[in-house]
Amino acid sequence: MRKVLIVGAGQSGLQLALGLQAHGYDVTLMSNRTADEIRTGRVMSTQVMFHTALQHERDLQLGFWEQAAPRIEGLGVSVAGPEDPQGGPPRVVDWLGRLDGYAQSVDQRVKMAGWMETFAERGGQLIIHGAAVSDLDYFARAYDLVMVAAGKGELVAMFGRDAARSPYAEPQRALAVCYVHGLGPRPEHPGTEAVRCNLVPGVGELFVMPTLTTSGRADILFWEGVPGGPIDAFQGVRDPSEHLALTLGLMERFTPWEYARATKVELTDAGGALSGRYAPTVRHPVGRLPGGGVVLGVADVVVANDPITGQGSNSAAKCAASYLEAILARGTGPFDEVWMQQTFDRYWDIARHVTKWTNAMLAPPPEHVLNLIGAAGGAPAVADRIANGFDNPADFEHFFYEPRKAAAYLAEVAG
Numbered sequence: 001m002r003k004v005l006i007v008g009a010g011q012s013g014l015q016l017a018l019g020l021q022a023h024g025y026d027v028t029l030m031s032n033r034t035a036d037e038i039r040t041g042r043v044m045s046t047q048v049m050f051h052t053a054l055q056h057e058r059d060l061q062l063g064f065w066e067q068a069a070p071r072i073e074g075l076g077v078s079v080a081g082p083e084d085p086q087g088g089p090p091r092v093v094d095w096l097g098r099l100d101g102y103a104q105s106v107d108q109r110v111k112m113a114g115w116m117e118t119f120a121e122r123g124g125q126l127i128i129h130g131a132a133v134s135d136l137d138y139f140a141r142a143y144d145l146v147m148v149a150a151g152k153g154e155l156v157a158m159f160g161r162d163a164a165r166s167p168y169a170e171p172q173r174a175l176a177v178c179y180v181h182g183l184g185p186r187p188e189h190p191g192t193e194a195v196r197c198n199l200v201p202g203v204g205e206l207f208v209m210p211t212l213t214t215s216g217r218a219d220i221l222f223w224e225g226v227p228g229g230p231i232d233a234f235q236g237v238r239d240p241s242e243h244l245a246l247t248l249g250l251m252e253r254f255t256p257w258e259y260a261r262a263t264k265v266e267l268t269d270a271g272g273a274l275s276g277r278y279a280p281t282v283r284h285p286v287g288r289l290p291g292g293g294v295v296l297g298v299a300d301v302v303v304a305n306d307p308i309t310g311q312g313s314n315s316a317a318k319c320a321a322s323y324l325e326a327i328l329a330r331g332t333g334p335f336d337e338v339w340m341q342q343t344f345d346r347y348w349d350i351a352r353h354v355t356k357w358t359n360a361m362l363a364p365p366p367e368h369v370l371n372l373i374g375a376a377g378g379a380p381a382v383a384d385r386i387a388n389g390f391d392n393p394a395d396f397e398h399f400f401y402e403p404r405k406a407a408a409y410l411a412e413v414a415g
């Protein structure tokens with residue numbers, strides 16, 4: 001039986017561990033926290049996952065929360081106009097695109113804790129330990145394959161930054177998330193669960209989305225602020241109630257239509273707030289250990305995009321599915337450096353579209369993109385296409401980046 005060590009019990013590490021386990025591999029999973037510590041700890045993400053990523057979970061019979069989690073049928077975009085001292089900024093764009101297959105968000109505290117317990121119940125070896133490079137050096141000799149799925153933690157230092165694929169050296173947004181109970185529906189579509197993207201030009205974005213958390217159904221209020229701007233105000237805020245008050249104050253000022261349904265919200269729990277920032281980074285996939293061994297980087301370790309497009313968990317699921325297939329196809333062959341590079345290259349063919357789109361969305365939108373977003377308000381087909389691009393970002397190649405293709409697409413829809 002082939003022995004595999006996976007470091008990191010997040011979306012990619014656990015999906016791979018459970019997938020390999022189901023195929024009879026001898027899997028050891030190393031996590032720096034127990035399931036209970038994860039469950040009772042702080043929120044980590046907003047983790048909206050679209051159809052393709054959810055299907056990878058279903059393929060492994062891991063969609064444990066599919067019936068309980070809200071079904072997100074739509075994705076809406078609103079754009080704020082200039083600030084108006086009389087009554088807050090108006091909405092100059094407002095539409096809702098329909099997703100072909102529903103999306104879902106299951107709080108990673110619920111999912112990772114649950115999957116970790118399932119892995120152990122099924123006989124997997126779980127080691128609770130924050131792995132250091134020296135540990136990996138020791139373990140690499142005892143395993144056929146070591147994969148590092150430790151997210152954006154310190155172990156990324158083993159994997160060199162790929163400067164050609166990483167246009168930003170600094171964080172492009174300050175992130176501030178809080179989970180709440182008591183949010184009202186959007187009055188325009190009260191019966192439709194949707195991700196709401198509210199763009200405030202030059203200032204940042206507010207995302208509002210339903211989720212399943214440790215205390216049941218909830219909603220997430222997630223500000224992405226341009227660094228140094230008015231939304232970049234959460235540094236040093238330690239008290240979750242203060243975090244919520246700041247979130248609501250910014251909503252009242254910049255997105256009054258979202259604030260109007262948030263006047264009665266309260267935090268889901270003391271761990272329901274998170275803030276931080278990181279630079280989007282693509283890394284080389286093979287990590288070299290001091291003793292000469294090699295390890296393969298997984299998901300955020302190798303491709304970490306800003307969450308502005310809500311893709312990281314989707315990408316982690318796609319990476320885990322792609323790596324699983326490559327490992328199974330390798331049979332008894334060696335997991336050497338050449339295989340590792342090829343395995344990553346195969347995943348990069350999916351991930352490159354996510355990175356291109358996400359990095360584009362971090363920059364001020366060019367005119368043809370503003371035209372597309374505006375046109376979607378009067379053309380449901382355009383709204384639906386943009387919404388479904390969140391599931392399949394490769395589609396943006398056909399109509400989003402080049403003014404000529406965008407114009408041709410809009411002409412086609414109009415005709």
Ligand SMILES: Cc1cc2nc3c(=O)[nH]c(=O)nc-3n(C[C@H](O)[C@H](O)[C@H](O)COP(=O)(O)OP(=O)(O)OC[C@H]3O[C@@H](n4cnc5c(N)ncnc54)[C@H](O)[C@@H]3O)c2cc1C
Binds near residue numbers: 047049129
């Ligand atoms: C604010 C925010 C909002 C987001 N919203 C979305 C969204 O809506 N949709 C979406 O798809 N993505 C979203 N993401 C991104 C998504 O959460 C991540 O991309 C995804 O979780 C990455 O999965 P992963 O398996 O690579 O790593 P992670 O999920 O980060 O898991 C890594 C695990 O490894 C553990 N670990 C770290 N170091 C060690 C060590 N040395 N030893 C052992 N264990 C270790 C960590 O504790 C963690 O449990 C968001 C991210 C943020 C920050």
